[in-house]
Amino acid sequence: MKLAVDAVVFGYSKDLNILLVERKYEPFQGGVCLPGGFVLDNESLDDAVQRELREETGLKLNYLEQLYTFGSPERDSRERIVSVAYYGLVDRTKVKPMGGTDAEVAYWKTIEEVKSLNLLFDHQDILNKALERLRAKLTYAPIGFDLLPKEFLFSELEHLYVSILGRPIDRRNFRKKIMSFDLLEETGKKVSEGKGRPAMTYTFNKKRYKELERNGFVLQIF
């Protein structure tokens, strides 16, 4: 019996993306799946995920959380492999275009695109579970900010929520709610994205959030 880790890495640019790897050689040549690999003898599970991601894609996570452990005896046709799945969040504007390694190519896909790819093993199940968790957590934890650049537009935050939760949001009420937490700070800069009125950029005050959290505060959106 072998122990592996797999990671669902979420990125956001206009829409939610997932990081996938494609195998260049056998076994499963051309197959697409989540990044992951076996756990080494003397490393923790968290370390194993970070190492695999570094090796395969070289990216830096803003957030990482254990998701669920998948252990059905039939999940890998070759031999019994139990996999501890994680999900992570990255700021895609910080990610360099990645080529992958000798054995794999890495790229981003939207949820919709993934559906038609038929991921190897039970990786679609893992992805579904990660999505469920991400959607739930978005409403009671400030993890959306880990998908955005340090300085972001309010509208980006709003679109992120709309696109991940998959339902419309009232702009005015959303702003009121978020602002009521007093966790966003204006940078003073205005950015013009080409069209329309230029918008203010904000940063999320994580330190203040952690402080509030310690005192029992629970951020609650919807």
Added chain:
Amino acid sequence: MKLAVDAVVFGYSKDLNILLVERKYEPFQGGVCLPGGFVLDNESLDDAVQRELREETGLKLNYLEQLYTFGSPERDSRERIVSVAYYGLVDRTKVKPMGGTDAEVAYWKTIEEVKSLNLLFDHQDILNKALERLRAKLTYAPIGFDLLPKEFLFSELEHLYVSILGRPIDRRNFRKKIMSFDLLEETGKKVSEGKGRPAMTYTFNKKRYKELERNGFVLQIF
């Protein structure tokens, strides 16, 4: 590297209890820990937990859910053992007084009692995580009923919430809230527990809840 499962089994009678096992022989003779054991080659993780619990205590769970996987290289001093932790709920009125097996004795302890026991390995961490999850889930899922007899008093449900959440509850508002879901059914029986006015017993309509859940209903207490 070995793979194990461990279970935090919660029971309720007047207060929240946890099922523990005490080892009769070496290694760790006299040590107290959570029930658990190694996963067999061809069984799923869920099956492994159920089997271990059956072997060690013979009890029947009303609810079982995977909790978290603990994989620090140092968590077991003998060798690398990764453990997938579960938590389960039982109706203690259905549990026979258990003797345990050849190698172990099983018994119930309250949270407070456990604290002074110094559980083996990282089992106190596992227990803390299970408690956290149980408390959270109690407010948005109908899992309290899995700790009670099929027919229960409303006051038992209320005391269960008070004792698990660890804070007072307004009796009237709590009843209003629970009753508004329309998921409890009167049995028509009144039970006198010795002192005070006899009370009605209720059953929880799980079928109806599942039905509502499918349609997007989310039970929300507090």
Added chain:
DNA sequence: GCAAAAGTGTTTCGTATACACCCATGC
């Protein structure tokens, strides 16, 4: 008749929701 637990309504307050117009810019 008193101790003990069960059962029950109303008012108040805060927050979620619904909703539409003006503003600053690029072209």
Added chain:
DNA sequence: GCATGGGTGTATACGAAACACTTTTGC
């Protein structure tokens, strides 16, 4: 000057929270 996205306030409705007395039984 018009198209595009940014920014803002108010009224209503609903649900959470606060709060105390009566009822039924055992002793």
